[in-house]
Structures are given as structure tokens and as C-alpha cells.
Amino acid sequence: MVIFDSHKKEKVKFEPIKDNEARIYVCGPTVYDDAHLGHARSSISFDLLRRTLEALGYKVIFVKNFTDIDDKIINKMNATGKSLEEITTHYINSYLKDMEALNVKRADIEPKATQSLEAMFDIIQRLLDKGYAYKLTNGDIYFDVSKDEEYCSLSHKCPQDEEAQHRVDTEGKKNPQDFALWKACKGENDVCFDSPFGSGRPGWHIECSAMIKKHIAYENTPYQIDIHGGGADLFFPHHENEEAQTFCGYNQHLAKHWMHNGFVQINGEKMSKSLGNSFFVKDALKHYPGEVLRFYLMSTHYRAPLNFSEEDLIASKKRLDKLYRLKKRVYGLSKKQKDKEFENKLLEAMKDDLNISKALAVVDEFVKNANEELDNNPKDKVLKQKILSNIEFIDKLLGVGGSDAYEYFQAGIDEESKKKINELIEKRNQAKKEKNYALADEIREELNKMGIQIQDTPNGTLWEKV
């Protein structure tokens, strides 16, 4: 497996710290609002990484956190009068539900910041003891970047010029880039926890360092975990700061490899709350099945920007439709016949830094060849078993193609409508038998108007929702 390490800025061979094991931590959402398409893309990107490593035989330990203590959550509390727990529980559930619809596998561990406070205290105390952190008179504790010689060597993105540094300046800090490890309690409208450093709450960056240390960090190794992932915007300062805390606190680098996914854009601009162009997953799911959305969001390489467009999404749907039409042709088989050659080809593509374009081209080629072979050998059982097995492998590796082939095309149609559709099809077949083509075409037209498209096949007349 080769991955692009954004620290080294090149593709590197993935060599795990421990043989055949991969410990991965991905920055999860701050749960103060519903997941947008950007969250979806990030989730799907690292889901593909995980599935690929698993298919290659690695034992993957996958951790994705929830940031459940943060300024924006507090703002929401103050705005709505709801408790922290109410807000975060609601959005965590909403997030999990959306990700399930997108066929993203659940993380093995889903830690919350509020449950990892002890681990944060440990790092902060170490940093204070070692002189990497200092406390202001108001009780805030900051990390002193000037004490860390390696600061900025991870992302190489630290601002150099004076102007940029002054923009992030804050009263009392020793260096403009110093960041908060602990924020002292600011009064009634704040959320505060007891700590050895007084009442307050943790800074954002410390949360991830703590959760990694607590849940999956190796001891006595140069690196605590194998891969740390997240959105490209997190590289600096978030990941730079995580690395600084962990390295200065434990004398271990945080992660051997760093991976960052590109953004979802709308009309060529980053999709974000502040630009007012964000797009919630739950809204997109009202119009398109999760699987279609997944297929679309993963069809652009994870590092490249993806400019959201409905036109492209529809093109993706049509591409996925073809896989499911093939699946209908091998419907109902139980026995499987492995096709190692195909599996290796698909895996080979994904092994190259998740080259999804290559992988999907392999899928397209497979679908095309399978259709042709089925045309020539409609009764070949082994062939059909092979095809079904390959579709299952596609589902396992890419997370698409696993649904029931009929339900895929009939999603959103209620039982009553289905009954009516079947009656009309029956009526039309009768008309066809009597060579009353005018009536048959009339019925087909009626179905079309209902948004139903039919296909006459050797196995009878099939229908799909357009």
C-alpha cells in the first residue's frame, strides 16, 4: 500500500509500526450542527482507506472522535437554552445516522472530549512541568511555541510575516502563535470542568492528542499511531499543534503518516458555514439515496477538490445504476465463485493512494464484460456466481453495490404504488400478447408519466424509478 503523506509531501510506502496492524485516528466533527457534505466526504475518504487496509489483511483500529466541548457548542447552548449533553447527543446521533446512510463503517472507538479530560490533564501537566507551557494570571494555560524547536516542521505552514502573526495576537501570550491548552472558566455562561489547574475547559487541540494517547497510542515507539487523518484545513494549526503537544509531552511523534482530504466546493469555492453555502447531508439524502451520494463523493480522488454539482451527481448515479442492473441479472444466487483476478485488479488500484478513478474504471470494465458474457452464455451458473461474488467484493472494498438490486431501483415507492405498477405491467403484457401494441404503448406511456421506466427482458418485464 502506498499513501500520500502530507507531512513528507510525497507518496510513501505504508509500513505499520506493528506488523499487520494499522492504528488510525481521524478528526471527527464538532457536534454543534448537522453534518454537511464536507463531513461526508472526509468520512468516506478515510472509510475507503480503512476498507482497503482491511482488504489487504491489516488489523485496523480506527478511531474517530467527537469534539463535544467547544465555543460553538457553548454558543448554541446559550442560544437555545439546552444543555451541553442535549445538544451534543442530538448531533452525534444525527451524524451517525447520516454516515450510516452513506455506508461509512462505524469507528472501532468513538471517544468524546468530555470523557477524556484526565488524559488532557496529564499532557498539560507534563507540558507545564517541562516548561513548554505557561499559565496566565487569568488562569489560561498556553503552549509556548518558541520552546519547541520542531514547531512548524509538520505542516510547514506557519505564517512568517509580521502582519499575519499580529492578526492572531492575544493579550498576555508570549508568542503570537501560542495556543490555548486550558481556558479558565469565564463565568456563568461558560462550560467549566474541575481540573488540577482550576475550573475551566480544554483547548481544542489538546483534545485529539489526549484521545489518541488514551485509546490507541503505542508506548516506547517513535510514533504513537500509524496514520492521522482529517480535512486539509486541519493541517495547520490543528494538527501542527497536536503534534507539538504530544512530542513535547511524551517525546513521541504523534503519527507516522499524515493524510488530508480535499474540500467539497460549491461553484468553485470552499463549502463552509461562514460562506453560507453549506449543504447538509440530511437534505441531500432527501433527494438521493445515500449510496448514490457516497458514490459521487468518492468518485473524485480524496485529495483533489470536489466541486459539487447536481449534474455530476446524476452522472454518478447512472454509473452506479449499471452495476445494479448487472446485479439484477444474477439475482437470487446463493453460491459464490471467487474471482481472484478481478479482486486483485481492484485492490491494486486502491493500493495506490486510493486511486478511485482507476478502481472505478476496473468496475466499469467488469460490468461491461459481465453483461457481454451473460448475453453470450445466459445459463452459465459459474459465470453468474463469479459476477455476484465480484459485486460483493466491490461492496466490501468500496462500499457500494451491496443493496438489494430491486430495492435500489424502487426506493421510495410505496407498496400500493408497486401493486399498481405491477398491475399495469400485467395489463400491458396481456395487450402485447394480443398484439395490441397501441394499448401496450399507451400503458407504457402512463407508467413513464408516473416516473417508471420499464424494460422487457427474457426474465419478464422489469421496472425502475427514474
Add this chain to the structure above:
RNA sequence: GGCGCCAUAGCCAAGUGGCUAAGGCAGGGGCCUGCAAAGCCCUGAUCCCCGGUUCGAAUCCGGGUGGCGCCUCCA
């Protein structure tokens, strides 16, 4: 202002020095079909511009132009 990424057919998108530049969508032609649909077959680009390196470049180097991102919470 600092740092960085990107630019391939109508659209999406692989490709990192050398066979005829993958694949998908859309379009055109054909087979199949009562007619359709689906499926299959055929069909399209010399790779933003200029210069350089090389026997040879979409692929490397330099300079442009255009777009985007980070530097502030952000996936």
C-alpha cells in the same frame, strides 16, 4: 503579504519521461426490440500559454495566465 495546491475532450476524471492519452456522463451511428428501455459494438482531445532540458514530455525545469486552499472556527 507569507506558504501551498491545481489547469487533460461539451462535462466529470485517470495518467508523474517512451506502445495508438484509462474510465464515466452527454452527443452521433449500429446491433437487439413489434416499438421502446436496458445491454453490447463503433465514434471524440496532443494535454492553459511561452521558453528550456532530452533521442523523446501531458508528464522534468523556468516564466506567464487563470482557479482554489491554508495563515481565524472549520472536514
